[in-house]
Amino acid sequence: MANTLRAIPLSTVERLSIYLRTLRESLVEGMDFISSTEIGKRNDFTAAQVRKDLSCFGNFGIKGTGYQISELINTLETILGLDREWKVAIFGLGKLGGALACYKGLKSARFNVVAIFDVDPKKVDKTYKNIPVYHSDMLKKVVREKKIQIAIIAVPTDSAKATIQRIIDAGIKGILNFTEARVPYPDEYILKNVNLAGELESISYYLIHSDL
Amino acid sequence: MANTLRAIPLSTVERLSIYLRTLRESLVEGMDFISSTEIGKRNDFTAAQVRKDLSCFGNFGIKGTGYQISELINTLETILGLDREWKVAIFGLGKLGGALACYKGLKSARFNVVAIFDVDPKKVDKTYKNIPVYHSDMLKKVVREKKIQIAIIAVPTDSAKATIQRIIDAGIKGILNFTEARVPYPDEYILKNVNLAGELESISYYLIHSDL
DNA sequence: TCCTGTGAAGTTCTTCACAGCC
């Protein structure tokens, strides 16, 4: 059954993103319908997992046939909130911040970078790839005026904690953090950490512990 | 009890990285011992979780006192394989690849970028930040000569699948993939995906579904 | 007293297996 927004696990939501990518890919390949088995095969999930995930939100499939691809794409985009434009700000115009500002995957997925913040006088009050660069002191004002909803943190480690705190205080509820700083945040916020060092460290762990 | 390398869940390994960061931080603060409660508090885990994770690998704590910080740092570094140098290659010298090549967190954690691969004649056969840049055709030869163990993928989407396949064929067993491509890989390999769009999509999901 | 280490209990997530429909 369907359509509750209660208690969907994060892992399910993350898989929806992956299913969506697979659906777009198979649409490009000219397919009309796709089965849970095929979605699973392309991503190394079980078919039951795929069906269970989708059934959290409704009955989208046709028995004996599978899922109508273009329809399911629309459905998943709506579920994930990709049917609207999100206003994103990047904090820190270093190498990583610059790379993220240029990243094609963002714009194409309705994540629109409308502001960059930095503290370097040489960077501030100019534009970078047509995106205005503001001094971080302008945070609250710009966030209010531009209705920024999502922050991406790519500042140096030593200023990360303070930056995140100010972003929380400014009321930006969605935060993607590329730094190592960890900051407590209110329940109604969502803060996700991407930890490059941590990823490599678990790779290192498994490389030395997979005996064989 | 202790010290089996059986069946440690990925989530435990990933938390070890986080504990390690916390330990280094508290060492800098001048602490000698730290309790599971304090480690938990700084990262939003329960104390029992911290103790259970650590107890997978041995009895490192002192009852009534906690964990001796510098000792536990050494222990975790050994467990995670950070007591050796890892040779890393970056594939794709675009904005992201360049940012990763410069990233301080890598070198300081024993991940040494010893080669960059690209196909652009303007970039190949030069150095970038003192790291030699090779044409991707040289993959097998360079991997063998430099004993590269870990690959970071930052190539454009359309060449990603083929690149990853060639890296697998070349026998690099640890792969960190920043592209959207998904490729099946042998069991003894470890391939981790960092999906920026996916992270933002789950933020988007929770922003619209946290009623309140 | 304080804090660890850990069985047992509890919770959450995944897979199984099959009824029902195309």
Place this chain on the structure above:
DNA sequence: GGCTGTGAAGAACTTCACAGGA
């Protein structure tokens, strides 16, 4: 025959709660 949707079973992970040592 093929495939979905789903309750039930199973597996995996987390928390509880307490014995025991510093």
